[in-house]
Every structure is written in structure tokens, then in C-alpha cells.
Amino acid sequence: MKGTICCEEKCTACMACANACPKNAIGIGVNKYGYEKVVINDDKCVDCGLCTKVCARRMQIERHSPIKCYAGQSRDAEKLKRSASGAAFQMLAEIVLETGGVCYGCAGEMINGEYRANHIRVTNVDELQSILNSKYILSHIGTTYQQIKKDLENGKLVLFGGTPCQALGLKSFLNHEYENLIIADVICHGVTSKTIFNDYLREIEKEQNIIITDYIFRDKKAGWGSNFCYSYYENGDKNKIKIKRFPKEGGSHEIHYLRGDISRENCFSCEMSNTNRVSDFT
Numbered sequence: 214m215k216g217t218i219c220c221e222e223k224c225t226a227c228m229a230c231a232n233a234c235p236k237n238a239i240g241i242g243v244n245k246y247g248y249e250k251v252v253i254n255d256d257k258c259v260d261c262g263l264c265t266k267v268c269a270r271r272m273q274i275e276r277h278s279p280i281k282c283y284a285g286q287s288r289d290a291e292k293l294k295r296s297a298s299g300a301a302f303q304m305l306a307e308i309v310l311e312t313g314g315v316c317y318g319c320a321g322e323m324i325n326g327e328y329r330a331n332h333i334r335v336t337n338v339d340e341l342q343s344i345l346n347s348k349y350i351l352s353h354i355g356t357t358y359q360q361i362k363k364d365l366e367n368g369k370l371v372l373f374g375g376t377p378c379q380a381l382g383l384k385s386f387l388n389h390e391y392e393n394l395i396i397a398d399v400i401c402h403g404v405t406s407k408t409i410f411n412d413y414l415r416e417i418e419k420e421q422n423i424i425i426t427d428y429i430f431r432d433k434k435a436g437w438g439s440n441f442c443y444s445y446y447e448n449g450d451k452n453k454i455k456i457k458r459f460p461k462e463g464g465s466h467e468i469h470y471l472r473g474d475i476s477r478e479n480c481f482s483c484e485m486s487n488t489n490r491v492s493d494f495t
């Protein structure tokens with residue numbers, strides 16, 4: 214598409230367009246405020262129009278209202294600690310994996326000093342750990358929807374976990390109902406950007422003379438509540454790994470995130486902030 218697919222303020226970065234592009238011409242860049250934005254490489258684009266056809270902000274995908282609402286949480290105290298909330302996603306994922314299916318969800322990791330969130334494919338319970346718990350930055354979808362389509366067409370049971378706008382992106386890309394697809398989305402008030410979050414980590418490192426090695430957005434080891442936590446090398450010494458838990462109100466990034474001050478622009482006009490969803494479970 215020579216030009217834009219949908220306006221930047223409305224684009225959720227769900228990447229349905231990128232997954233549909235036959236020329237691999239769509240990628241992710243950063244706008245002047247530090248938020249991810251969709252970028253089209255005009256040299257690769259052949260103007261076929263496929264990206265606009267699947268754009269999640271343009272497609273009319275059928276939504277449905279909740280049929281029933283249940284309250285529940287895992288009875289396994291260890292499993293409960295690994296998830297941000299009651300571990301419903303974890304329990305659902307275990308059933309899918311035990312029956313030979315695959316799960317897709319957001320994994321966060323520190324690579325070369327930068328915290329990144331990406332959607333990944335998981336095929337066993339050991340790998341499942343990485344896609345549990347909330348990461349409050351935009352999760353990069355990469356080629357996830359293409360991989361899911363392949364799995365579905367190979368007859369695999371697939372569980373996708375993500376934000377409601379990513380669930381919509383997946384449905385828009387597939388544009389077909391599959392009996393072997395389960396979509397679980399989260400209640401979501403917004404995501405912030407990788408750049409802004411990493412700037413925050415750099416500030417902590419500078420202030421405290423530490424090197425941050427990992428970050429957990431909802432650490433339940435010290436109980437329920439907003440216990441954001443990071444591990445770090447003191448004075449850069451790799452033999453001294455320490456853990457710092459924030460008090461319930463969190464550090465400045467968490468405060469601004471939870472208040473909605475640093476959400477992506479499109480989150481303020483989110484069409485999924487209601488009970489009408491495309492997912493099977495919320």
C-alpha cells in the first residue's frame with residue numbers, strides 16, 4: 214500500500230496487515246513520541262491492496278456478548294504465583310498442551326540490556342511459563358498469525374492469548390472460522406511502548422548503579438497486589454544477583470501506566486473496551 218493502511222492514531226499495531234503482505238513490506242518503526250508504528254517499505258510494496266483488505270480497523274468481524282461469567286482461580290498455590298491473576302489462562306493452556314495442541318502468547322525477556330515483549334509459539338508445559346503473567350508493553354506479533362494459520366490447517370488445536378485488539382487482528386487475518394481455534398483475551402486498559410519502558414529501566418540503572426537483568430510486571434511471590442519487581446547485578450557484579458520489589462503503588466512507570474498516562478494513542482479510542490468481543494474467553 215503506497216501510503217497508509219489506517220490512520221496512525223487508530224492503528225493498534227495488531228499486524229494483521231504485515232502477516233497478510235506477500236512481499237514482507239510491512240514492519241514496525243517508532244514514532245516521534247517513542248511508540249511503535251506500522252512502517253511500509255515502498256521499495257518492496259507492489260500495491261496489491263491486501264493489507265487494507267485485512268486491516269483490523271476496517272474489517273467487519275462478528276462480535277459476541279458474554280454468555281456466562283464465572284469466578285475461579287487455580288487451587289495450586291505455585292501455579293497461581295506465576296500468573297498475574299487467577300491463572301485461568303494457564304489452566305486452559307495446560308489442557309490444550311496435554312491434548313497435543315499449541316499455545317501462542319506474550320513472552321517478555323531482557324536481550325542485550327533491552328526488555329522486549331514478543332508473541333511466541335509454545336508446545337509444552339515447560340515453555341508455557343514464559344507466556345504467563347502480564348507484560349504491560351506492546352507485544353510484537355511478528356509472524357504469529359501466519360504460524361497459527363499453518364497450525365490450524367494442519368489440524369492442530371490452537372490457543373491464542375493476547376489483548377482484545379490482537380484477537381481482532383488474528384480474526385481479521387484469518388477471515389475464516391476454525392473449529393480448532395480458541396482465543397482468550399485479557400481485560401485491557403492499554404499498552405505502552407518498549408522504548409518508553411526501556412528508558413525508564415535505564416533511569417533506574419543510572420540512579421542506583423545497577424544492571425537490570427529481568428523484570429516482572431506482576432510478581433505474586435510476595436502476595437497479591439501491584440508488586441512490580443526487577444532483578445539486577447549490584448555495581449555491575451555478575452556474581453551478585455539481587456531482587457527489588459516495589460511497594461504496592463509501584464515505581465513511576467507503573468503509576469503512569471496504571472493511570473493511563475502513557476498508553477498508546479489508539480487505546481483512547483479502543484473499539485474493544487466493552488463486552489462485545491471476538492474471543493472465546495475473556
Ligand SMILES: Cc1cc2nc3c(=O)[nH]c(=O)nc-3n(C[C@H](O)[C@H](O)[C@H](O)COP(=O)(O)OP(=O)(O)OC[C@H]3O[C@@H](n4cnc5c(N)ncnc54)[C@H](O)[C@@H]3O)c2cc1C
Nearest residue numbers: 296297298299300301302318319346348374375400401402
Ligand atoms: C496489557 C494488559 C492490560 C491489562 N489491563 C487490565 C485492566 O485494565 N483491568 C484488569 O482487571 N486486568 C487487566 N489486565 C490483567 C489481565 O486481565 C490478566 O492478565 C488476566 O486476568 C489474565 O490473568 P491470568 O492469571 O488468567 O493469566 P496470566 O498468566 O496472568 O496472563 C497470561 C496471558 O496474558 C497475555 N499477555 C500478557 N502480556 C501481554 C501483552 N503485553 N500483550 C498481549 N497479551 C499479553 C499472555 O499472552 C497470556 O495470554 C491487563 C493485562 C494486560 C496484559
Ligand code: SF4
Nearest residue numbers: 214234258261262264
Ligand atoms: S499493498 Fe500489498 S505489497 Fe504493498 S504493503 Fe500492502 S500487502 Fe504489502
Ligand code: SF4
Nearest residue numbers: 224227228230268269
Ligand atoms: S491491520 Fe492492524 S497494524 Fe495493520 S494498519 Fe490495521 S490496525 Fe494497524
Ligand code: SF4
Nearest residue numbers: 378401402403480483
Ligand atoms: S486498550 Fe484496546 S487498543 Fe489498547 S491494547 Fe488494549 S485492546 Fe488494544
